[in-house]
Amino acid sequence: DGGITQSPKYLFRKEGQNVTLSCEQNLNHDAMYWYRQDPGQGLRLIYYSQIVNDFQKGDIAEGYSVSREKKESFPLTVTSAQKNPTAFYLCASSPSWGRYNEQFFGPGTRLTVL
Amino acid sequence: ELKVEQNPLFLSMQEGKNYTIYCNYSTTSDRLYWYRQDPGKSLESLFVLLSNGAVKQEGRLMASLDTKARLSTLHITAAVHDLSATYFCAVVDNAGKSTFGDGTTLTVKP
Numbered sequence: 001d002g003g004i005t006q007s008p009k010y011l012f013r014k015e016g017q018n019v020t021l022s023c024e025q026n027l028n029h030d031a032m033y034w035y036r037q038d039p040g041q042g043l044r045l046i047y048y049s050q051i052v053n054d055f056q057k058g059d060i061a062e063g064y065s066v067s068r069e070k071k072e073s074f075p076l077t078v079t080s081a082q083k084n085p086t087a088f089y090l091c092a093s094s095p096s097w098g099r100y101n102e103q104f105f106g107p108g109t110r111l112t113v114l
Numbered sequence: 115e116l117k118v119e120q121n122p123l124f125l126s127m128q129e130g131k132n133y134t135i136y137c138n139y140s141t142t143s144d145r146l147y148w149y150r151q152d153p154g155k156s157l158e159s160l161f162v163l164l165s166n167g168a169v170k171q172e173g174r175l176m177a178s179l180d181t182k183a184r185l186s187t188l189h190i191t192a193a194v195h196d197l198s199a200t201y202f203c204a205v206v207d208n209a210g211k212s213t214f215g216d217g218t219t220l221t222v223k224p
Contacts, residue, residue: 042118042202042214043157058211090156098210102147105157 003027004106006091011111013078013085021076021109023091029104031097032074036060037088046089049074050097078111086113116141116207120215127193127222135218137186137203145206146186148177150199151217157202161188193222 004025013019025032030051035043045058049068063082068074074093078085089109094101117140127133137146144165149157161170163179163186170177174197176189186203200217207213 040216042216043204044214045211048211100145101210102159102162103212104159107156110154 004091004093004104006089006106006109008109009107011109013111013113015113016080018077018079019111021078021089021091021111023074023076023106025072025074025093025106027093027095027104028071029093029095030071031094031101032068033092033094033103034058034064034066034074034076035090035092037090043090046076048097084113085111087111116143116205116211116213118203118205118213118215120203120218123216123218125218125220127190127220129194129222129224130192132192133190135188135190135201135220137188137205137215139184139186139205139213141207142181142184143205143207144179144181146179147204147206147212148186148188149202149204151202152199160201188218190220193220195222195224198222 007022033048034046037043044060046064047066049055052071055068065077091106092103094103119138121136146163148160151157161177166181168179174191179186200219202217204212204214
């Protein structure tokens with residue numbers, strides 16, 4: 001089955017720890033995205049990648065880092081510099097970057113800071 | 115900066131009633147998506163609206179786009195409990211970046 005997988009589903013982080021969220025897609029999509037969702041709010045763009053080995057900051061990139069070494073993988077690291085990381089994180093992909101490409105979403109990772 | 119505003123943010127309806135959710139946006143765009151999100155779940159694509167005057171219908175939901183007014187509507191006909199969810203609109207700018215509204219949480223009561 002083609003799709004987007006995210007792991008883990010739930011993640012707990014202690015103060016001062018870095019944690020990495022996994023996102024994998026087998027749709028052969030060029031573009032991938034990371035969003036953050038806080039309760040009662042819409043999605044905010046953290047980072048996006050238009051193509052492998054390239055990525056750009058979104059609206060709220062501070063305290064996060066990403067890599068795009070493989071087309072199918074776009075992991076997100078939440079660093080200790082992110083002071084309020086408790087949120088629901090959604091990964092998405094689209095066939096390519098641009099106005100005419102619908103995004104498809106993974107199931108999400110819920111991160112909680114202890 | 116593209117801004118997207120949905121209203122209402124919360125909507126409680128009785129089964130069988132009709133209602134409309136509005137999505138206003140601040141800059142020119144002719145590409146808009148509607149998504150549904152169930153509690154604790156990811157986003158499910160409902161409609162893709164590609165041009166001015168576009169209208170799409172699926173079951174009890176109908177979405178439309180007026181690019182001149184910078185407005186999209188999601189109309190609910192004869193609501194049923196299964197439609198209870200949060201609905202998001204997302205507008206794509208000319209650079210390809212999507213901006214989401216804050217969502218409308220719909221509760222359908224018997």
